Amino acid sequence: MKFVSYNVQYGVGLDGRFDLPRIVSSIHGADVIALQEVTRNFHRNGHVDMVAELQTLLASHYSVYWPAGDVDAGSAVENGRAVNRRFQFGNMILSRWPILLSRLITLPRTRTIDKLNLQRGATEAVIAAPGGPVRVYSLHLDHVYRGERIAQIRYLKDRAQAYGLEGGAISGAEEFGLSEPPCPEDYVLMGDFNMLPESPEYCEVAGEVDGFYGRQIRAGNPVDVLAGLGKRHPGSYTWIDPKDHGHRMFLDYCFVSHGLLERLKDAWVDETAFGSDHLPVWFELA
Numbered sequence: 001m002k003f004v005s006y007n008v009q010y011g012v013g014l015d016g017r018f019d020l021p022r023i024v025s026s027i028h029g030a031d032v033i034a035l036q037e038v039t040r041n042f043h044r045n046g047h048v049d050m051v052a053e054l055q056t057l058l059a060s061h062y063s064v065y066w067p068a069g070d071v072d073a074g075s076a077v078e079n080g081r082a083v084n085r086r087f088q089f090g091n092m093i094l095s096r097w098p099i100l101l102s103r104l105i106t107l108p109r110t111r112t113i114d115k116l117n118l119q120r121g122a123t124e125a126v127i128a129a130p131g132g133p134v135r136v137y138s139l140h141l142d143h144v145y146r147g148e149r150i151a152q153i154r155y156l157k158d159r160a161q162a163y164g165l166e167g168g169a170i171s172g173a174e175e176f177g178l179s180e181p182p183c184p185e186d187y188v189l190m191g192d193f194n195m196l197p198e199s200p201e202y203c204e205v206a207g208e209v210d211g212f213y214g215r216q217i218r219a220g221n222p223v224d225v226l227a228g229l230g231k232r233h234p235g236s237y238t239w240i241d242p243k244d245h246g247h248r249m250f251l252d253y254c255f256v257s258h259g260l261l262e263r264l265k266d267a268w269v270d271e272t273a274f275g276s277d278h279l280p281v282w283f284e285l286a
């Protein structure tokens with residue numbers, strides 16, 4: 001099973017060109033895809049409905065999309081009928097196998113006055129994978145304030161750990177005439193965390209490094225697939241500054257719960273992809 005996470009920056013690449021087929025070519029062969037910065041009706045990419053376009057380009061995949069933010073973008077009455085025009089900004093999950101249920105997890109935020117601060121969220125999906133159902137999260141954390149990112153990480157980890165108690169999107173489904181969905185323990189967190197390796201936010205996700213024992217694998221802390229396989233090095237990066245291509249940072253991650261570690265085979269960053277200012281992060285499970 002191949003997984004990939006990609007912040008697609010509304011489909012606009014480092015050359016300033018909007019090109020969704022280029023995005024799709026960079027994630028070809030992935031079984032489970034987590035995308036961030038997927039938009040509808042955004043002026044910077046010609047008001048395209050990216051969800052519909054991606055569903056067409058990846059027609060063999062099932063998909064779910066949840067916008068964390070939804071804002072009016074010029075709704076009006078035209079020819080006697082109200083026309084809704086909404087700017088949406090959110091996260092998408094596509095899967096080669098059916099998506100049994102999904103929900104939006106709205107992450108905590110505080111209001112800023114002088115900096116853009118979007119409502120952030122995580123799209124959660126339970127996928128009927130061949131090896132058993134697995135939870136997948138496509139997420140995008142705040143880019144401005146470390147304290148907000150830490151609060152978002154804590155909230156998201158609480159939801160991931162309490163999934164069996166809370167029941168995800170629905171429980172007692174028989175009352176609706178539906179089959180009761182599974183509550184898988186294993187999960188994958190993928191997305192743009194807007195944090196640097198070994199930063200306080202990173203340690204909030206993966207746990208701190210003990211001076212003697214190092215970073216331990218603990219039940220409440222998912223494992224960074226690249227670091228866990230020794231595949232991340234000091235020069236690794238997943239983001240390129242569009243204004244200065246020499247300025248690069250590592251901001252995007254895939255984490256897996258401890259129950260998936262034995263199945264972890266490989267992980268890598270595709271440094272050849274230029275359809276966004278971010279790069280795709282891949283990993284493979286047996």
